[in-house]
Amino acid sequence: MQVIPVLDLLDGHVVRAVRGERTAYRPIESRLCAASEPLAIARALLAASGARTLYIADLGAILQRGAHVSTLAALRAALPGIDLWLDAGFADYASMREMFERIEAVDRHDGQTVDHAAPTPLATLVPVFGTESLRDIHALHSAQAAGLAPILSLDHRAGQLLAAAELDRSSAWWPSRVIAMTLDQVGSYAGPDLATFERIRARAAAQTTVIGAGGIRHRADLSAAIDTGATAWLVASALHDRQIGAAPAGHA
Secondary structure, X not given: OEEEEEEEEEOOEEEEOOOOOHHHOEEOOOOOOOOOOHHHHHHHXXXXXXXXXXXXXXXHHHOOOOOOHHHHHHHHHHOOOOEEEEEOOOOOHHHHHHHHHHHHXXXXXXXXXXXXXXXXXXXXXXXXXXXXXXXXXXXXXHHHHOXXXXXXXXXXXXXXXXXXXXXXXXXXXXXXEEEEEEHHHOOOOOOOXXXXXXXXXXXXXXXXXXXXXXXXXXXXXXXXXXXOOOOEEEXXXXXXXXXXXXXXXXXX
């Protein structure tokens, strides 16, 4: 199974997420890295997990306290060959496109050279639309049409889907990748919410990949997730605390 590391950004720092209580998040204290500086932590997480994908939650944008545009541009420039899955509280396609264009503008400006050398490769930005923030399901179709391979995060708290009343509760509009996000389990060391994962997987079309998120504590939890059919899981705390590393042979 693929372990996908998570980077939570707030007020210029990487923070430790605990049960989705975002106002209580504090700068990360990690056994992987001495600082809470985003690029150093990102590299440490990728090295510890062996992943080529990094999930980024821009909590500043989600909480409307200021998006980390410059930080995201710097990560994109410094991590070529990595897929950056970005959740920045996108309400619709227009807000997603605006955010991506701001990041791209910074990268274009910073990448200018007087000798016209070949541009530096950049990490690939992949939009994640969380139901907590999403107001227009057509955003995913628009992103797909633009070649962006969007991901839908089905955000849950206390067993309930967090979503605007007008969102279609069926799975007909889901894209090819869906995250079963249980905010209560994030950073809780309470174990993964396998029941919610299995319920979402049962509703998804056969060709849809369902990715788990939250609660992984150790290798036994990864094994339990694999037994439910999960092929990938978002992980942060267990990596920072060195409770797990890269997936073992045969589980990649």
